[in-house]
Amino acid sequence: MSRTKALENVKLTSFDDLFGGNKIEKTAEAGDVKEIPLSELHEFHNHPFQICSDEELAEMIESVREHGVLVPGIVRKRKEGGYEIIAGHTRKHVCEILGFETMPVFVKEMDDDEASLVMVDSNIQRENIRPSEKAKAYKIKYDAMKNQGKAGNSLKMMSEESGENYKMIQRYIWLARLNDDLLALVDNKQLGIVQGVSLSVLPEKEQEAVYDAISRHKMKLSTVQANTIKQLSVDGKFNEQILERYLTSAQKQKRKKEITLKNERLSEYFEEETTEEEMMNIIFELLETWKRKKGSAQNE
Structure with missing residues (x-):
């Protein structure tokens, strides 16, 4: 059986945690899997998510090395030629690391708003997302939903889908208006x-x-x-x-x-095992006692 035929029989839920979950499955449940050269796969036009060299990426590399890409990406055709990746940026990166020449994908027809929604939903549940990434992603999704006529209840819908408080989502959307330098300060x-x-x-x-x-x-x-x-x-x-x-x-x-209390001075009054919090509590209790005595003396 060819690799492409084998991929067509793979259930997308098998690698949900690594590759995007049920959102991708519902979007790509119909259509044929195609092997597309990596050179023809291009990044989403305003993709806000970065690829991090972390433990999750290392696990994905080992999985793809052993099994290949079991969960196809999702792409759409570009007017300029080639394909725009909607879901699968990290998978493409892993394929490049491993020296693969092609990657399995579903080729779908989507307008900009549909593609934006799938792109955000396939990434927003990742564990290690920077505030700047989340801010830009929520802004993209909000704008797409507004274009689809869903602006009235979009924050509530986004909250229900992501499990994040809608007021927090609203803060992230506002945060997206910061320039990249200030967003980097938020990330750090x-x-x-x-x-x-x-x-x-x-x-x-x-x-x-x-x-x-x-x-x-x-x-x-x-x-x-x-x-x-x-x-x-x-x-x-x-x-x-x-x-x-x-x-x-x-x-x-x-x-x-600001007052700095040196450790060598504090050690004269506190035992070695006394924690910093315990020291501060005792110091402020003594200051309160001193304050009351001072007030009493002034009133005499």
């Missing part, structure tokens, strides 16, 4: 999602100025600081000089409140 946990949402209302030039300033100051913005910068922009008062003065002032205020 140097900028919080809530703070990123606040900054997402800023025009591109102002976002560039904020990125430059917080990078130079090595700051992680608080919610209050991000909202203050947002309000400056909304009120038309944002410029680089005002931003610089505000961030410099915020850093000075923060430094005034």
Whole structure:
């Protein structure tokens, strides 16, 4: 039996966890499997997901090395020639690593919105997804659903399909308006999602100025600081000089409140097995006692 014929008899659910699950199965349940040269398979036009070198990828490489690609990708024909990958970017990458020349795929007819929905749904449930990837993916899906006339209840539908709270999905969609530099800070946990949402209302030039300033100051913005910068922009008062003065002032205020307690001093008062949390609790209890005594003395 040929490899292609064998693939036609494989149930797509057998490798759901590795290759995309029931969403792909329902989309590709009809049609013939074709072996397409890797050179003719092109990335989706606005594919937001990155291929990571992690344990999951290593498992996929070993599986494909041993069994071949058991779950075909999904592609559509391109006007420019060749095929656009809708689901199967990682599989193609694995095939390239292993030196394969072709990959099994289902060739489907889909418009841009249908293809976008399948592309997002076949990737969004992956375990290790960066906030930037999720933000761009949810934005793509939201726009596609809006084009299909589903904007009214799209957030609710997306929440039900993904299992993620619809308010969180809405935050991610707003987050997608950040430039790539600020999104990278979110991915690296140097900028919080809530703070990123606040900054997402800023025009591109102002976002560039904020990125430059917080990078130079090595700051992680608080919610209050991000909202203050947002309000400056909304009120038309944002410029680089005002931003610089505000961030410099915020850093000075923060430094005034920071006190470093050296371990060698603390060891004079605490046993070695005392945890940091226990130390802090005792220190603040003593400060509260001192505060009450000080207040009583002043009232005498």
